[in-house]
Amino acid sequence: MAKITFVTRDNEHITLEASSGSLMKLATQNGIKGIEGECGGVCSCATCHVHVPEEHSAKTGEASEIEKDLLELSDNVQDNSRLCCQVQITEELDGLVVHVAN
């Protein structure tokens, strides 16, 4: 199991546990505000945008070209932006904190 914390735009901290699936699914299943995942995780809608603090970026890895191209045109994009539908949950993510971007 990995413990993952979402920090919403209203600075609410929600810590969830999971062992598989994508971060987006975990967030939508638990009603995390600001994560919608409208396209279900195929990298089309950009409604699952998060910022990953530098100390955690090694865990989530780097965005693919397709993901970067989409992020580039998203609101509140930063160097540490990720679409969380593209982050698969593994044991290695334990302790991860992400900030919801929108």
Add this chain to the structure above:
Amino acid sequence: MPDPFKEKRENEGYHDIDDQNDPVKMVLGHKDVRKAAHNWKTFQSGAEPGRIVVPSEVEIRDLRQIPFEVDPPEHKSYRDLVEPWFKRPLEEEYQAKLKNIIAGVLDEAIEKGSVEVIHDFSLVLQSRALTVLLNSDYSEAERWISWGTHVFRSEDDPLDNSKANVLADYLDEKVEEAKKNPTEDFFSVLLNSEVDGKKLSDDEVKGVMMLTFAGGRDTVINAVTNSIAYFADHPESIEYLRKQPEHMNTAIEELVRYFSPLTHMGRVATEDTAVCEHAVKKDSRISMCWASANRDERVFEKPNEVVLDRQMNPHVGFGFGTHNCLGATHARTILKILLEQIIEKIGSMEILDSEDNIEDWGGIKRKVGYHNINVKLTAL
């Protein structure tokens, strides 16, 4: 369904067409399309009502569709107001109603043995589903069905406003009715709504309603009909989803990408600018060709194949950016329930005969769906 834009997209990246002496530069590449959609300051929606639609509707309506023909920052206030209403398809109760409707039309088609999908299946399904979206009486659907297809705009003559008036007159009537006898439907809800502390005017209410009626009619009919035609031609795909329903989500997104129910949408340039290194004059029109972008081989592997488990699918079938499709949640839910019902109930489907609906964009011919298509169905 072939991709008629390939050559132009690869060689020039755009395609010039005329439309009622108000030419349009169609943008064809995926990256350029998304950039144009993102850049609402240079490529505006808040132009003269009807002008960002191609073929232009300026000669047949004055009413501004909302939030569709409004630019930020005003756009956001309208969008924020209507967004929660259009997210209701995520609710269980809403889905149960849609399931009843979709199961009903499918059962009826199976019982009859064959069906003309456009008029007797998709139009009926779309109209009945719209009663759920609007939270109006189920019986209202009969009236919308009676209008037939190709309402709100004459296919043959963009200057013929007799068809556009069908909807305009209907909206006038329903707004008056809702004022006298408020209900829980979308008309009444909008009439009681405020944006930035001000009650919506009658024209604003009608603007939202016109968008909801017009934007979700041909598009949903095309998406449903093309999906039926696809599964009739590909029984192995029904079998695949029956065995692996976990691919349902990627399948829906892929069908939307592949069929792109709306070919393109226009914008008006607010300044002298350029697309694909070609000049675009201030106050001239461009369009973002979703159908072309969705087959861009620089983005999609095997773009001309339906890959039901396509994992990376950055399609623009519901548009992109500020003005992305307001009805997308409703549309996705309809497709999900339709696929679930097909898997549950259909043994086989066979296309008996059909007539393609082919658009002509300045010599580029695109099949967007069917004028009619008879399909034989058998139960599982």
